[in-house]
Amino acid sequence: MGNEANTEQKIILPLLKQWGYQSSEYQAKPRIGKGYPDFLVALPMAGDRPLNYLIIEVKTPAQSRLTGGQQLRYYMEAAQAVFGLLTNGREYHLLYQNPLREPLQQVTCASGILDQQTIQKLTKILHRSAAAALVTALTQQRLKVYHYFEKALAKSFSISSTTSKESPMIITVFNHKGGVGKTTLTLNLGAAFATMGKRVLLIDIDPQSNLTIGVGINPLKDVEEQGKKDIADLLLEPKVGLEDVVYQRAWGNLHLDIVPAHIRLADKEPALISTIDIDRVLQRKLKNHGYDIVLIDPPPAFGKVNAIALMASDGVLIPTQFAPYPIRAIEYVLARLEAMRDAMETPPRPLGIAVSMYNRTTSAANYEMKEKLSNILEKAANGRQTVQILPESTWIAHRVVMLRATESQQPIFSRKFYEELDRSDKESIDDLTTSFENLARYLFTQAS
Known part of the structure; x- marks a missing residue:
C-alpha cells in the first residue's frame, strides 16, 4: 500500500x-x-x-x-x-x-x-x-x-475512429497438436481486439465446434433445429454469403460475431475435396467482409478445411505450451506450413509462436523449453526468416479461472463473469486480460 x-x-x-x-x-x-x-x-x-x-x-x-x-x-x-x-x-x-x-x-x-x-x-x-x-x-x-x-x-494513439481506414487482418490460429489452448486463445484474443474498438469476426471451421460452444451457441439446438446455416453451408453452397451465417453474441458491452460450426462438417470432407477450386472459397466469401479482425479456428489436423482457412488468411498464429511434446510438434507444423506456402501465390506469413497455459512458478523449466523451442525454430527456418517466439508480456498463464470462464461459455473479458468472482479470481482475470491485450496490440502493431 x-x-x-x-x-x-x-x-x-x-x-x-x-x-x-x-x-x-x-x-x-x-x-x-x-x-x-x-x-x-x-x-x-x-x-x-x-x-x-x-x-x-x-x-x-x-x-x-x-x-x-x-x-x-x-x-x-x-x-x-x-x-x-x-x-x-x-x-x-x-x-x-x-x-x-x-x-x-x-x-x-x-x-x-x-x-x-x-x-x-x-x-x-x-x-x-x-x-x-x-x-x-x-x-x-x-x-x-x-x-x-x-x-x-x-x-x-491507436484508438479506432469512425473515419479510420485500417487494413483488416485475417488470422488462422493453428497447431495440429491438440490441447494447447488454441480455441481458448482464439476466443479471448478476439475479445481483446474488441476492447481495442475493433469489429471482430470469429470463424469456427472445426467440426468439434468448441469455439461455437464457447460463445454460448449450441450447434444442435441453436443452429440445426432452428433451420439456420453454419460454416458447412458457407463453404459448399454457392449462394450462401457471409451475412447468412453470422451470429451476433454480446456480453454486456462486449460484442463478437461468429460463423458457427457443426459436427456434420466432418462428413463434408469428400464434398470439399471434389469441389473445384474449393481452397479459395472462404477467401472469396470474405471479400469486402467489413471487419477489422477475422480469427479462424481450424481443427488440429491438416485436412481440407485447414487448407481453406490458410488460403483465406493473411497470417498464421501458432499457439503452444512449454512442454516437450507440444514443442516437438512445432517442427512438423512449420514443415507442413512451408510445404503449403510453396503451393500458394500469396501465402500467409507466420506471425509467431504464442505461448499459452504456461506456469510462471517453473522458471527453470520454462527457460529450458524456450531454448529447445528456439533451436527448433532456427533449424526450421532453413535460410528463411526465423519464426519468433512472441514477447513474454503476451504469454498466457495457466489459471483455473480460465477454465471457469470456458465452462460458463464466456470470454474472460465478460463484465458479468468478472463481477461474480472473488477478489483472488478477479486478480487472476486482470492478469490474463492484460496478457491477451498485450498479444492483440503486438499483432496489430506488427500488421500495421
Whole structure:
C-alpha cells in the first residue's frame, strides 16, 4: 500500500496539478458502484450532473507487470467517465469511452512506458482545458463533439475512429497438436481486439465446434433445429454469403460475431475435396467482409478445411505450451506450413509462436523449453526468416479461472463473469486480460 501511496504523492498529484486541476475538482477514493477507485476527476456541467472526465487507478510499482484493466473498465462504465488511466508509475494504460454511445465500451487507446514523451501526449487530452472544452460543447448540445474528439485521439494513439481506414487482418490460429489452448486463445484474443474498438469476426471451421460452444451457441439446438446455416453451408453452397451465417453474441458491452460450426462438417470432407477450386472459397466469401479482425479456428489436423482457412488468411498464429511434446510438434507444423506456402501465390506469413497455459512458478523449466523451442525454430527456418517466439508480456498463464470462464461459455473479458468472482479470481482475470491485450496490440502493431 505504501508503494501505491508513494506513486500517488510523487507522480499522480503532481500530474493533476500540471494538468491544471484544482484540488476541489478531483476526489480521492470516491465510491463508484461497488468499489473505490484511487481518483475521480470531474467538472461541473449545467444541471446537477458533473462530467466525470478521468478515473485513475494506481497500482504498486513492485508488481512485475501492470494489471487491473477489468477493474478500471468497471469503474468507467459505472461512472460514465470519458477516460481511465491505469499506472504503477512506470507503465500506463489509457482507456477511452464515449458516454453517449450505447452500449458503453471502454477502448484501450494506448499503453507503454510512462516517460516524459508519453506525459506530453497525455497532457494534450487529459489537461483541464480539454475537459472544459468538452463541457462547453456538451452544454451547448454539440453532441458531435465526441466524433471530433475521437479523430484527435486517433492521431495520437491507436484508438479506432469512425473515419479510420485500417487494413483488416485475417488470422488462422493453428497447431495440429491438440490441447494447447488454441480455441481458448482464439476466443479471448478476439475479445481483446474488441476492447481495442475493433469489429471482430470469429470463424469456427472445426467440426468439434468448441469455439461455437464457447460463445454460448449450441450447434444442435441453436443452429440445426432452428433451420439456420453454419460454416458447412458457407463453404459448399454457392449462394450462401457471409451475412447468412453470422451470429451476433454480446456480453454486456462486449460484442463478437461468429460463423458457427457443426459436427456434420466432418462428413463434408469428400464434398470439399471434389469441389473445384474449393481452397479459395472462404477467401472469396470474405471479400469486402467489413471487419477489422477475422480469427479462424481450424481443427488440429491438416485436412481440407485447414487448407481453406490458410488460403483465406493473411497470417498464421501458432499457439503452444512449454512442454516437450507440444514443442516437438512445432517442427512438423512449420514443415507442413512451408510445404503449403510453396503451393500458394500469396501465402500467409507466420506471425509467431504464442505461448499459452504456461506456469510462471517453473522458471527453470520454462527457460529450458524456450531454448529447445528456439533451436527448433532456427533449424526450421532453413535460410528463411526465423519464426519468433512472441514477447513474454503476451504469454498466457495457466489459471483455473480460465477454465471457469470456458465452462460458463464466456470470454474472460465478460463484465458479468468478472463481477461474480472473488477478489483472488478477479486478480487472476486482470492478469490474463492484460496478457491477451498485450498479444492483440503486438499483432496489430506488427500488421500495421
